[in-house]
Amino acid sequence: MKYFPETPVEERPEFHRQAKDFLARAAPKVVRQFSPMARVKWHLAASGRGDELVDLLHYERENPGAFSVRGLRRARIELPGVESSSLPSSVRNFNRSELPVRGKLLGLAWEDGKLQIKGYAYIPNVPSATGKRSLRVAVLRRQGSRSTLPLRLRTVVEPRATAEAKGALHNYDWSGFEIAVDPARLRVRGQWQPGTWRLGVGIPRPGGMSVGSITKNNAGAAGHSLTRILDDGVRLVAGFDRNRLRLSVDVVPAEIIAQEADGDTLTVTLRSRVTTPAGKYPTALRIDHEPSGFVTDLPLQQGETGADGWLRHTARLPLADLPVDDVRPGKAVKYRTLIVFADGTTRRATNGTGPVTGVHPLPEGRELALLTDGA
Incomplete structure (x- = not known):
């Protein structure tokens, strides 16, 4: 052919x-x-x-x-x-x-207490509206529920949409958008509840409307997760699932609030909610390295209740217990940290509002760096 x-x-x-x-x-x-x-x-x-x-x-x-x-x-x-x-x-x-929607995230940032989402969205080969009178709509849909939140979508000029389409037949310059999300609207009946919200953009087309997701950018801030503390023990994570933007309200059952080393031992302090169900009581801090199969569970010792009303727990890691055979100049070994609960489930060990990063020296010129990511 x-x-x-x-x-x-x-x-x-x-x-x-x-x-x-x-x-x-x-x-x-x-x-x-x-x-x-x-x-x-x-x-x-x-x-x-x-x-x-x-x-x-x-x-x-x-x-x-x-x-x-x-x-x-x-x-x-x-x-x-x-x-x-x-x-x-x-x-x-x-x-x-x-006739799918092709959407791309170009900017993700917090401004004046709102999450500002910038990008473009169009339907390939469908005539695009020009000017600010575009009829596109944006909505957040809560996963596992019929709850939806309509959002105001502001149309802006975005020449990168046409440039990245790599076609001379159509012009998508007016497919740019700006959306501001007030996190307070993500409360359910006035309360913070765990949940995931997915952003969809609807665009009119011949015969109806197409609705699609906004995908991550592989460069710049729009390609990384963004986290913000909304309330004590409540986080909003703007992240990605199969490269599609999603907003997750994370009501934290337990989290890391501090770490320190005395030379031979790393001590990690956690806090957990007093009202946490019995199954979500933290029992251990797990450190693992999936490629090598290394895993160790550090028992948590419960302490007093802090001024914030949360229980304190401590875990101690003898630094000599960390395998370092594969560590050499130019190659690091990355360990993952999980919180283990009484019911056997785990969650990523996220941190609270205070800084928990740090670097601690190890023998033979090595060092242990405690880092966090955007989620």
Whole structure:
């Protein structure tokens, strides 16, 4: 198919015959899974419309993946030199999955107590509204619930959308957006409750509306998780699941609040809620290294209740117990830290508002660095 324009004229009838035979034998559901452009090309080939197929293949070489979408009640493909009305509806019409939203996160930051989300979103090959009168909508949907929060979406110019689309047929400059999320709106009946909210952007298109997620950027701050303390023991994590932006309200049952070393031993202090259910009472601090299989559980010793009303716990790690055989210049060994609960479950050992990072010297010029990530 790709080199049909270079096929000698006398060999083209045989190609048309084989294309017709292929479509006759192929299951309709299989053909329907072809891309819109592929469906048109195979239909032209099977119908003996060689001249139109040659023109279409030349156009595709110059504009890979580009076409026009038209229609009111049903979205259909339009290509230069091919009359759409001459194509069967099963060939020319789109299904909803063929008109996805392409969204990308460009900025993620806290401003004036609100999470500012910046990016762009458009439907490839669908005419994009120009100016600030775009009809796009944004919504947060709580996972596992029907709860939704409509958000105000401000349309802005974002030339990077057109540049990254890598096509000359369409302009997506007005697909940029800015959204401000007030975290107070994520309360459930006035209370903080654990939950995950996913951001969706809806864009009108011929035949309805497409809704899609915003994916992470691989460069800059928009490619990393962002955490903010909302209340005592309550965090909001703007992170990613399969590269799609999500906001998680994390009501912390236990967390690390301090660490110190006296030369031979690292002491880590945790706190836990007095009202925590029995199953979520912290019993150990686990340190592991999955590639090597190393794991050690450090028992937690309960202390007094702090001024904040949380229970205190301490774990002690003899620094000599950490394997260092694979540590050498230019290569570090990264250990993971988990909190183990009475019911056997674990969670990442997150930290509270105070700084818990630090660097402690080890023998033979090595050092132990305690670090945190964005989540």
